Amino acid sequence: MGGVAQILVLDYLNPFWWLAVAILGFKLFALVDAAVRPEDAYRAADKKTKGFWVAVLGVAFGLDLLFGAKFLTSFLTLGGLVAAIVYMVDVRPAIRELTGRGGDRDDRRNMGPYGPW
Template sequence: MVVTGLIQYYVFVVLFAIGFLLSAWALIDAVRRPARSYVSAEKRTKPFWVGIVAAGTLFGYLSIPQVNVFGFLVGFGLPVLIGLIAVLPGAIYLADVKPEVIRYTPRSPGSGSSGPTGRW
């Protein structure tokens, strides 16, 4: 029984860490996109998405169970339901908002793939 509980605990730690990393990725992407791209894509505003995703990232981080250096449980994070809900803003941003915002993000002149005769 102890081994099963330990395995379940580490599965939770890994899943919540993955959720936090997903939210952090969404937050970094939301910050680096220009504000006018959000408005052009009709996806609210940049401060709205940065705020929502930042809150989800914060709660995602706080929901990770705490483990010390030796791998022992030190404390539990926020309740599991809050940890699951915290992933939603980042997932929604990455699945729905990011593809549309990318379409309206201006590209720098040197970016993209270019062949021997110029841009493809």
């Protein structure tokens, strides 16, 4: 059994089912996050384009829906998981820093025109 049927069969006692659901959720989060970020931020952060990341993450998520998230035996699942991890640990923080949605917010809270007060 594979594809969407693998997720729809609620096998709560199977740890591999939980891992498959977690992988799909992680890839979906990375895909949605890449889709909502502005195109200019990717270029400003000197990363690949928005279209590239949305396409790579979309294909990774789609292949898991089609064939199932079999992380132990499928190189497609592992490759897509690596792509999602790279996006989350490298691209997303750089874009969030440029768009003002990252970093330590306490440093900016008490800033005056000439520094902290």
